[in-house]
Amino acid sequence: MSEVVSYEVKDSIGVISVNNPPVNALAQVVREGILKAVQTAQQDDSEAVVLRCEGRTFIAGADITEFGKPPKDPWLPEVLTAIENSSKPVIAAIHGTALGGGFEVALACHYRCAIASAKVGLPEVNLGLLPGAGGTQRVPRVAGVKAALDMITSGKPVPAAKARDMGLIDEVLAGEDLEAAAIAYAKDLLASGAPLKRIRDISIDPATVEPGFFDEARKRLAKRARGQIAPDRIVSCIQAAVELPMDEGLQRERELFQELVASPESAAMRHIFFAERQAAKIRDLPRETPIRDINKVAIIGGGTMGGGIAMCFANVGIPVIMIEINDEALERGLGIIRKNYGITVKKGKMSEQHMQSRLELISGSTDYGDLADVDLVIEAVFENLDLKKEIFAKLDTACKPGAILATNTSYQDVNAIAAATSRPDDVLGMHFFSPANVMKLLEVVRGDKTADDVLATAMKIGKAIGKVCVMSGVCYGFIGNRMLGGYGREAQMLLLDGCTPRQVDSALEKFGMAMGPLAMGDLAGLDVGYKARQARTDLPDDPRLYRMGTVLVEMGRHGQKTGSGFYKYDPETRARLDDPEVESLIRKQAEDLGVEQREISEEEILQRCFYPLINEGALILEEGIAQRPSDIDVVYVYGYAFPAAKGGPMFYADQVGLKNVYDKICEFRDRYGEDYWKPAPLLKELAEKGSSFAEWAAQQK
Numbered sequence: 297m298s299e300v301v302s303y304e305v306k307d308s309i310g311v312i313s314v315n316n317p318p319v320n321a322l323a324q325v326v327r328e329g330i331l332k333a334v335q336t337a338q339q340d341d342s343e344a345v346v347l348r349c350e351g352r353t354f355i356a357g358a359d360i361t362e363f364g365k366p367p368k369d370p371w372l373p374e375v376l377t378a379i380e381n382s383s384k385p386v387i388a389a390i391h392g393t394a395l396g397g398g399f400e401v402a403l404a405c406h407y408r409c410a411i412a413s414a415k416v417g418l419p420e421v422n423l424g425l426l427p428g429a430g431g432t433q434r435v436p437r438v439a440g441v442k443a444a445l446d447m448i449t450s451g452k453p454v455p456a457a458k459a460r461d462m463g464l465i466d467e468v469l470a471g472e473d474l475e476a477a478a479i480a481y482a483k484d485l486l487a488s489g490a491p492l493k494r495i496r497d498i499s500i501d502p503a504t505v506e507p508g509f510f511d512e513a514r515k516r517l518a519k520r521a522r523g524q525i526a527p528d529r530i531v532s533c534i535q536a537a538v539e540l541p542m543d544e545g546l547q548r549e550r551e552l553f554q555e556l557v558a559s560p561e562s563a564a565m566r567h568i569f570f571a572e573r574q575a576a577k578i579r580d581l582p583r584e585t586p587i588r589d590i591n592k593v594a595i596i597g598g599g600t601m602g603g604g605i606a607m608c609f610a611n612v613g614i615p616v617i618m619i620e621i622n623d624e625a626l627e628r629g630l631g632i633i634r635k636n637y638g639i640t641v642k643k644g645k646m647s648e649q650h651m652q653s654r655l656e657l658i659s660g661s662t663d664y665g666d667l668a669d670v671d672l673v674i675e676a677v678f679e680n681l682d683l684k685k686e687i688f689a690k691l692d693t694a695c696k697p698g699a700i701l702a703t704n705t706s707y708q709d710v711n712a713i714a715a716a717t718s719r720p721d722d723v724l725g726m727h728f729f730s731p732a733n734v735m736k737l738l739e740v741v742r743g744d745k746t747a748d749d750v751l752a753t754a755m756k757i758g759k760a761i762g763k764v765c766v767m768s769g770v771c772y773g774f775i776g777n778r779m780l781g782g783y784g785r786e787a788q789m790l791l792l793d794g795c796t797p798r799q800v801d802s803a804l805e806k807f808g809m810a811m812g813p814l815a816m817g818d819l820a821g822l823d824v825g826y827k828a829r830q831a832r833t834d835l836p837d838d839p840r841l842y843r844m845g846t847v848l849v850e851m852g853r854h855g856q857k858t859g860s861g862f863y864k865y866d867p868e869t870r871a872r873l874d875d876p877e878v879e880s881l882i883r884k885q886a887e888d889l890g891v892e893q894r895e896i897s898e899e900e901i902l903q904r905c906f907y908p909l910i911n912e913g914a915l916i917l918e919e920g921i922a923q924r925p926s927d928i929d930v931v932y933v934y935g936y937a938f939p940a941a942k943g944g945p946m947f948y949a950d951q952v953g954l955k956n957v958y959d960k961i962c963e964f965r966d967r968y969g970e971d972y973w974k975p976a977p978l979l980k981e982l983a984e985k986g987s988s989f990a991e992w993a994a995q996q997k
């Protein structure tokens with residue numbers, strides 16, 4: 297047929313096999329191969345056709361790298377029409393994950409069978425897209441409107457057994473020899489005279505959809521959309537499936553898919569998809585770098601962070617021992633873990649039995665002697681370099697040779713911590729984000745002496761516990777927290793210049809940030825930043841700097857935990873409320889400091905808050921702290937809730953144009969001084985050349 301699609305008649309069943317590693321994406325050659333195979337099957341003496349895949353998975357979707365390029369024939373809908381119109385039953389045989397266009401191929405088949413470990417799904421929404429080859433029209437026809445809406449707007453894959461219950465697949469096959477089982481299934485269907493079932497022939501009774509269902513869905517999705525338009529368009533397509541005949545519904549789906557493919561949101565989300573996978577690759581690490589076995593982990597420190605990290609390992613079946621200084625602290629730490637799991641069980645997201653099996657994997661001790669058999673230790677005590685050094689010296693004696701010693705520090709010098717041991721090559725940073733069992737980001741911090749296999753193992757175990765890993769070099773705050781400095785500083789400066797807290801936060805939330813920086817400060821506790829600032833000696837001596845944060849803390853307004861900070865909080869509902877007292881306090885402070893207040897546009901709020909981030913990002917690239925601009929984007933999207941629909945700060949900067957960013961930074965420098973606004977040399981260079989971070993990254997390869 298073609299290099300990647302073969303066709304053979306076996307025992308009177310035509311078997312189409314797709315072999316396009318790594319994930320059998322529907323590249324042009326695959327589409328062409330399937331089309332030709334289906335056409336051939338119409339002419340030969342096969343009685344039915346099985347469509348299956350080689351390798352680790354059934355087709356995992358359209359080839360995302362083809363989006364944005366000129367389309368090549370045959371387009372996917374043409375292939376699906378050929379399958380649907382086949383005079384012989386076509387049966388999709390699914391293993392791995394049938395996703396996106398891959399699942400849409402299966403839905404165009406007359407029957408679908410799968411092995412028990414398979415999953416099916418339409419994850420296009422995660423790429424700012426909608427299923428563009430009939431998924432929005434066929435899924436509601438078999439699974440119902442509500443289930444279709446949930447599945448397509450969440451993008452979550454559905455396991456085989458549940459998919460069968462939903463009507464999405466017909467049969468879950470026993471065993472692992474899918475081809476043989478699928479051929480046997482095809483023969484059974486033929487023997488029982490099973491008809492050529494076409495999902496398109498099902499019509500949905502509009503009376504089964506509650507009045508106002510679609511409007512309500514649009515409103516609900518808009519709340520969590522954060523700058524994304526795809527969820528809204530998905531609702532429109534499913535509405536079309538109810539209200540229009542199949543071909544008109546497909547036409548509507550096609551139009552909206554084209555709109556989304558061309559949208560900046562989807563371009564940004566596709567960038568993040570590839571950026572996430574790129575980040576896992578460390579340029580100077582040889583492919584054959586060995587990996588150390590991690591069969592048991594220890595966590596030093598049973599606070600919120602340590603507990604969350606312990607849960608990450610227990611969740612994937614790795615035993616964890618938690619070390620605390622005394623029984624009381626240990627019991628408190630283990631108690632937090634029990635409580636967290638308990639909440640998940642209460643929400644119905646985990647069974648009691650699962651919780652028990654995870655808890656059984658977590659033990660506790662106050663004795664470093666119990667660390668003799670662990671393969672990885674993660675230290676998660678509070679941020680004090682001397683304490684950390686002391687702990688690492690103890691770990692050096694307590695742990696077996698070859699154990700990896702990691703610190704979860706957010707700011708401290710990993711090299712100094714490594715130097716406290718006799719084996720600095722076994723030491724690195726594994727910086728989790730809070731809550732550690734929920735947040736996807738893991739910064740893996742490579743010290744000057746970290747061994748290659750230690751780094752490779754940390755990246756691998758990070759992925760195994762479900763994290764998106766990004767490597768960072770050693771510097772104050774690593775990639776994420778280092779860049780955050782100017783963002784928080786400007787949010788507060790804007791208050792003195794004339795904004796209310798609500799104006800600052802709303803502008804950033806409208807952009808798509810999950811929460812504005814001032815509300816975030818209130819949530820984290822304003823006293824945390826206050827104490828951290830007191831310990832720093834490198835800050836400019838400027839009374840305007842973090843003025844409002846300081847004044848509020850000194851008034852006892854520490855944020856949500858004291859009921860007030862930049863905002864006040866309703867004691868019952870915890871709703872964030874504007875506080876006129878804070879607004880007059882800001883005016884008074886500005887007056888005292890001689891700052892002239894003015895009207896500030898939303899555009900300036902975004903520039904003042906984001907451009908320092910971007911500028912610091914450029915410095916981080918120059919210094920080699922991050923490998924690539926896209927790694928920085930991944931850090932911000934997964935660690936700081938930067939909207940994926942904007943692609944991360946460096947991608948966003950490229951969209952704005954580096955010349956525009958640079959010129960604005962120079963303007964702010966002239967207005968506010970070099971202490972805060974000093975353009976990074978790399979930014980200046982790229983801006984002057986009319987280049988972008990993406991172009992710069994391409995040249996680094």
Ligand code: 3H9
Binds near residue numbers: 423426574
């Ligand atoms: C779609 O289908 C639109 C249609 O509705 C309409 C069309 C008209 N294309 O993730 P991994 C690469 S939209 C191109 O590390 P895993 C990936 O970049 C699509 N490349 O493996 C990586 O490359 P590299 C809807 C793809 O085992 C390598 O494969 N489908 C694609 O952890 C391995 O990937 C999706 O959104 C692709 N579609 O996870 C599914 N997929 O090695 C997207 C992967 O050079 N894919 N690559 O870095 C996934 O979710 C995961 O890759 C999957 C495997 C679960 C399949």
